[in-house]
Amino acid sequence: MSGWVAVAGLGPGGEALITPEVRTALAEATDVVGYSRYVDRVPMREGLRRHASGNRVEAERSRLALGLAAEGRRVIVVSSGDPGVFAMASATFEAMEAGPETWRDLDVRVLPGITAMLAASARAGAPLGHDFCAINLSDNLKSWSLIERRLRLAVEGDFACALYNPRSKARPDGFARVLELLRELCEPGRLVIFARAVTTSDETVRTVPLFDAKPEMADMQTVVILGSSRTRRIERNGMPPLVYTPRSATE
Amino acid sequence: MSGWVAVAGLGPGGEALITPEVRTALAEATDVVGYSRYVDRVPMREGLRRHASGNRVEAERSRLALGLAAEGRRVIVVSSGDPGVFAMASATFEAMEAGPETWRDLDVRVLPGITAMLAASARAGAPLGHDFCAINLSDNLKSWSLIERRLRLAVEGDFACALYNPRSKARPDGFARVLELLRELCEPGRLVIFARAVTTSDETVRTVPLFDAKPEMADMQTVVILGSSRTRRIERNGMPPLVYTPRSATE
Numbered sequence: 001m002s003g004w005v006a007v008a009g010l011g012p013g014g015e016a017l018i019t020p021e022v023r024t025a026l027a028e029a030t031d032v033v034g035y036s037r038y039v040d041r042v043p044m045r046e047g048l049r050r051h052a053s054g055n056r057v058e059a060e061r062s063r064l065a066l067g068l069a070a071e072g073r074r075v076i077v078v079s080s081g082d083p084g085v086f087a088m089a090s091a092t093f094e095a096m097e098a099g100p101e102t103w104r105d106l107d108v109r110v111l112p113g114i115t116a117m118l119a120a121s122a123r124a125g126a127p128l129g130h131d132f133c134a135i136n137l138s139d140n141l142k143s144w145s146l147i148e149r150r151l152r153l154a155v156e157g158d159f160a161c162a163l164y165n166p167r168s169k170a171r172p173d174g175f176a177r178v179l180e181l182l183r184e185l186c187e188p189g190r191l192v193i194f195a196r197a198v199t200t201s202d203e204t205v206r207t208v209p210l211f212d213a214k215p216e217m218a219d220m221q222t223v224v225i226l227g228s229s230r231t232r233r234i235e236r237n238g239m240p241p242l243v244y245t246p247r248s249a250t251e
Numbered sequence: 252m253s254g255w256v257a258v259a260g261l262g263p264g265g266e267a268l269i270t271p272e273v274r275t276a277l278a279e280a281t282d283v284v285g286y287s288r289y290v291d292r293v294p295m296r297e298g299l300r301r302h303a304s305g306n307r308v309e310a311e312r313s314r315l316a317l318g319l320a321a322e323g324r325r326v327i328v329v330s331s332g333d334p335g336v337f338a339m340a341s342a343t344f345e346a347m348e349a350g351p352e353t354w355r356d357l358d359v360r361v362l363p364g365i366t367a368m369l370a371a372s373a374r375a376g377a378p379l380g381h382d383f384c385a386i387n388l389s390d391n392l393k394s395w396s397l398i399e400r401r402l403r404l405a406v407e408g409d410f411a412c413a414l415y416n417p418r419s420k421a422r423p424d425g426f427a428r429v430l431e432l433l434r435e436l437c438e439p440g441r442l443v444i445f446a447r448a449v450t451t452s453d454e455t456v457r458t459v460p461l462f463d464a465k466p467e468m469a470d471m472q473t474v475v476i477l478g479s480s481r482t483r484r485i486e487r488n489g490m491p492p493l494v495y496t497p498r499s500a501t502e
Contacts, residue, residue, distance in 0.1 A: 096493070
């Protein structure tokens, strides 16, 4: 049996951020499995079978990938960003654990990628330069009360926060509640970065104080970074500001 | 003036994890600046000046890089992992803000890289597959009490935690205190991953329950990942276990 599954991160969008490790796996694969938007990012090639599916079918997609590998195929499961951060790696292991015992013997690897918050942070400056949290704001798989509790604790600890999946058509109101909560917890000048589609031709990066942040500044292609109380902004002539969190902190 | 500074991440160690974007910047640079261990990872090349320095001189190193760029040189500042995560990007912006006004007009970019926790998580499975925190355990630039407070809040929120810089020769005891604290806060079976020098020839990855975790399992080349209460382990025949945090959570 020479089949395998590589759960790979395509990075935030730009070609220059795809690692050589992932390029090699893409070249060796017989099958590419993923959400259609990400499968579309893989160049067509003779002999490469494409299995594109809709959003929110991570479990089916994972079973498909593992099943194909069990038949001896070399399967690359593609995620944007990093597969281990709110993406396909956990779904794959959930499916492995719930599936036939023999799936545990399969060669399954995770190939890391540049996750959205790292690309966003790089574009803005260094807002994640000190301790930080990454929180998925989608309430598909967890309760709103858990999201709220984690936001409260993160702000209490003065972590910077990378907020993934802030807003979608199916959840238009959640992010407005998040901003309301953050306005309760943080000073009004707290810096908020809206980084959309970073490293693609649609890239926009905008930094505003919390009191100017609006729900419609975010969509599903946006990662939002909330600074800590120490996050600073360097103004520049004719260029966007640089936003960074200093390395030192005292209580 | 055609000088620039690119603060670049070399990834965790493996050549196949250096992004093409960083490779291009390395090829275009006239000067490479960094901690000697990371400067050594950059291939020698005719015309490339190397400025290697010791650990803990981030401010001087940043001023050197900005000063060279102001003279028109093309400077790459190298970090391991991602420059925005406990690395050189924040130090560079601190130096820019404190330096001559003209430094703000310089072309300074941050080029993201695969940070240690993403490489470690990929090797172990997907322990960061749900909400998580990244905490620097070095108390060079913050108090022990702040580290302790953040660990308490992170565990209270049931975040997984990536713990950077757990232990060094200068701070041999801090990590023992961290483990003591975590044993107070978490159940004894909580999973802890010690990932050392991932993607290099010295790589070791070891997962143990918290009650078996020992301070000497970590050094400065180790990133430690503490699972959440939901982090699971899939046992496999003749292969290391896979450790992952499921995507769903309820309170």
